[in-house]
Amino acid sequence: MAKKSVNVFLLSGNDASLIHAEADKLVRSIAGENPDPFAFELFQEGDAGPTAAMLYGMLRSLKSPPFLGGQKTVWLKHFTGFDAEGEKKGGDTVGGALRDLAELIGAGIGQDIVLVMDGVGIDRRRALGKACEAVGELRLFNQPDRKKMGWERTMVAYIQQAAADKGLTLRDDVCNFLVDIVGTDTSRIDVELEKLICYCGGTKQPVTMADAAAVCTGQAEEMIWVMGSALGSRNLASVLQVVNSLVGQEKDDDRAARSLIINAANYFREALRIKVFMAEQRISNAPGLKRFLEGASAEEKNALVAEGMTFVNYHPYRAMKLAEEIGRFSPQEMIEAIRVLRDALWQCMSSATAARVSLENALIRIVGCGRR
Structure with a gap:
């Protein structure tokens, strides 16, 4: 102090x-x-x-x-x-x-x-x-150096502190598992912890190794969570930092960039569905959506899924976090974002423009020039 x-x-x-x-x-x-x-x-x-x-x-x-x-x-x-x-x-x-x-x-x-x-x-x-x-x-x-002894202990300390800041207690075996997942990339710690909180149903629930293994693996899933969180923040610097981190982890830059374009478009499609659903149900805020999903029966959820509202199968906490993020975008902006990303993907497929350039230009249009 x-x-x-x-x-x-x-x-x-x-x-x-x-x-x-x-x-x-x-x-x-x-x-x-x-x-x-x-x-x-x-x-x-x-x-x-x-x-x-x-x-x-x-x-x-x-x-x-x-x-x-x-x-x-x-x-x-x-x-x-x-x-x-x-x-x-x-x-x-x-x-x-x-x-x-x-x-x-x-x-x-x-x-x-x-x-x-x-x-x-x-x-x-x-x-x-x-x-x-x-x-x-x-x-x-400074980011821990893998070439130096003790970097794992440093990362464990970072993870434990980040978890404590969120009110989450992690066992030693879960912390060590997360170190294996994130390496020295501290930018992933918050994302992995949010995934665990959503999966387990809040910060008061114990996190087991089975929980961590279920949600803290897989590059494709990581892209969806990280990109969605960055877009939801509506902060251009954060979004471009995520692009740099995720694309840099892949051998094929173009393929990784195209995947991020698709994931970003899917984020806005899901966001638009939630926005429409909340308006139809007269749900005024994100906690209200969480309460609705917690009270909905299996039959009600199945009927909504049949109408394309697949987000009702999310954990209510995850749905609430997504609803909080999308409040930074109007429905018109979401529709325009989907169009911009569609055009970016078409540009990747039909021209010599590098996919990463198309991706970043699209994100700048969506995030950099709109409301904060």
């Missing part, structure tokens, strides 16, 4: 997934689940990447006291430009802005302001890393 006097936190390393998760958790602990907009400022790069203008906007915020007194939290979220830090201050470059930021942190920001920054690529030998280490906390999260 950080000292109360520390008001500068920098989380970095080479493991983006772990850095992001730890930063999210830290900010919640400081500012709460629903931060006061008058006491919380978020700075996050857009699709064009990091800019000096955004950083200088954050610098102005760090020099301004909280609007209504008390404490203000400033968060530089999931930043990707730390490696651009330069030697000279000023100018209209990211590197110059980072140097100015290092100088401000070294001089000290107001005790009524808490600064949290996270993202890969910090060089602790440069000014920003040194300043944060001197006056605050620099936390490094």
Whole structure:
């Protein structure tokens, strides 16, 4: 736990997934689940990447006291430009802005302001890393190295912590099995745990080896869960990171990309069915869908499956999570997403365009240019 006097936190390393998760958790602990907009400022790069203008906007915020007194939290979220830090201050470059930021942190920001920054690529030998280490906390999260002894123990610790954060208790044999499944890919930990929670019916149910073996295997299933979760977040950076991870695991890039196009289209088809069903049944929210499925008889479910509503056979918890995700898309956007993915698949089959290019272009249209 950080000292109360520390008001500068920098989380970095080479493991983006772990850095992001730890930063999210830290900010919640400081500012709460629903931060006061008058006491919380978020700075996050857009699709064009990091800019000096955004950083200088954050610098102005760090020099301004909280609007209504008390404490203000400033968060530089999931930043990707730390490696651009330069030697000279000023100018209209990211590197110059980072140097100015290092100088401000070294001089000290107001005790009524808490600064949290996270993202890969910090060089602790440069000014920003040194300043944060001197006056605050620099936390490094690096992906375990398979070539070094003890990487399995490190992964077990990550899995146990992630499970504890969700209120889930895992036996040692299940943790070791998950290490075999995910290797050193920490980005898969959350996905595998969510699969277990859905399969077992919540966090209070014990997870056995049989449960883990039933749902935590198979590349095809992994693609469906991971891609669906990323699309549901409606965060372009997360979606493209998933594409990079999943396509990179396959020998045939084109085949993997085509599979992801199909899986993404299936996600939106299922989402649209759920959206229509909830409207017809006058179910107003995701927990309401969960309650409906828990109370439905086998005969009612069979009748709905015959009408194409196959999601009624999902575990109610999984259906609820999916319903929460699709709230970020309107029915019109879902239909347009299916059309965009159809065209992307056709482009793969009828032109020389690489399947991954078609996939990423489609996802940018669906996720990158719509509502958040």
